[in-house]
Amino acid sequence: MNACAGVFAVSCSGEQTTGAQTLQRERQLNQFLAEVERRALRIAEIGVRDRDEALDLVQNAMIKLARNYVDRPTAEWTPLFYRILQNGIRDWHRRQNVRNRVMVFFGRGTREESDYDPIAAAPDPAGRTPDEQLQTQQAMGELELAIGVLPTRQREAFMLRTFEGLDVAGTAAAMGCSAGSVKTHYSRAVHTLREKLGEHWQ
Amino acid sequence: MNTPDEDKQFEESAKAVFDGSVERLDSATLSKLNQGRQAALAELANASPARQWSRWMPVTGMAAAALVAVVVLRGPTTVDPRDGSTTSATDFEILMGDDALDMIEELEFYSWIDVAEFESTDNAG
Numbered sequence A: 001m002n003a004c005a006g007v008f009a010v011s012c013s014g015e016q017t018t019g020a021q022t023l024q025r026e027r028q029l030n031q032f033l034a035e036v037e038r039r040a041l042r043i044a045e046i047g048v049r050d051r052d053e054a055l056d057l058v059q060n061a062m063i064k065l066a067r068n069y070v071d072r073p074t075a076e077w078t079p080l081f082y083r084i085l086q087n088g089i090r091d092w093h094r095r096q097n098v099r100n101r102v103m104v105f106f107g108r109g110t111r112e113e114s115d116y117d118p119i120a121a122a123p124d125p126a127g128r129t130p131d132e133q134l135q136t137q138q139a140m141g142e143l144e145l146a147i148g149v150l151p152t153r154q155r156e157a158f159m160l161r162t163f164e165g166l167d168v169a170g171t172a173a174a175m176g177c178s179a180g181s182v183k184t185h186y187s188r189a190v191h192t193l194r195e196k197l198g199e200h201w202q
Numbered sequence B: 001m002n003t004p005d006e007d008k009q010f011e012e013s014a015k016a017v018f019d020g021s022v023e024r025l026d027s028a029t030l031s032k033l034n035q036g037r038q039a040a041l042a043e044l045a046n047a048s049p050a051r052q053w054s055r056w057m058p059v060t061g062m063a064a065a066a067l068v069a070v071v072v073l074r075g076p077t078t079v080d081p082r083d084g085s086t087t088s089a090t091d092f093e094i095l096m097g098d099d100a101l102d103m104i105e106e107l108e109f110y111s112w113i114d115v116a117e118f119e120s121t122d123n124a125g
Helices: A002-048 A051-069 A074-105 A130-148 A152-163 A168-175 A179-197 B004-023 B027-046 B049-074 B089-096 B100-105 B107-124
Strands: none
Touching: A002 A051, A002 A074, A002 A130, A002 A152, A002 B004, A002 B027, A051 A074, A051 B027, A074 A152, A074 A168, A130 A152, A130 A179, A130 B004, A152 A168, A152 A179, A152 B004, A168 A179, A179 B004
């Protein structure tokens, strides 16, 4: 009887520990996602030029991280999350290319990329004077357009390093390439962007 | 030629402009982000060990059923000590036959026949 009670107590204790660990993990994940989600959305939006699509991609990345990688150390979450997101963005572009080819085949034409107006699609204002707002939104619009025409790897390296603030190793992990490649892509991206935007940008 | 200082200044400006656009995200978008986060957290709850076990339950059940079927079909047949007839495979065939459902419905009747046959064999012996 006592032995049974002991086994039961150990079993209950084990379940409580697991439950507490799960709760703690849930809190950590919630905090991480809340901290990263807004920047991730804007990065995805610049990548696909569509907010609704970007929202779907970010949500998918969140779910995949929770489903497959939540047991990994929290320090690895940021590069893992962005790796999932970047893969999602690349898949999205592949699907768009296929879709456009099919549409062209059936004579429906392609979706006009020029329909997207980054300035018009810029988020709602919050506490700035109209002049400042306009200036910042214009600067962001110009930057988005310039980033949009960068080669994919350069775009990824620039956004992860500059916007998300990942270091070279973290960016390499997120992009699935070497640190040397990250440095090369990043340097080229900065050079191209500065050339396109000119000295008087911002 | 870009100098490191100029590059640094450009990066800081780009970051500031980007952060500004993040701050100005509208409430509807923030609400959708929150919904996405909650969906991810729900996924985490679904991935708890108990849930993972329950996810494998159907597969485990099928494997167990397949194992039982193999044992019944391939396993050594046993001889009924009462009348010397073989069981297992024969019983399985009966159970899988078209009349199986009728048999289950009239289980008491078949049980009575079994007992009656056994007693008559004993009396004859």
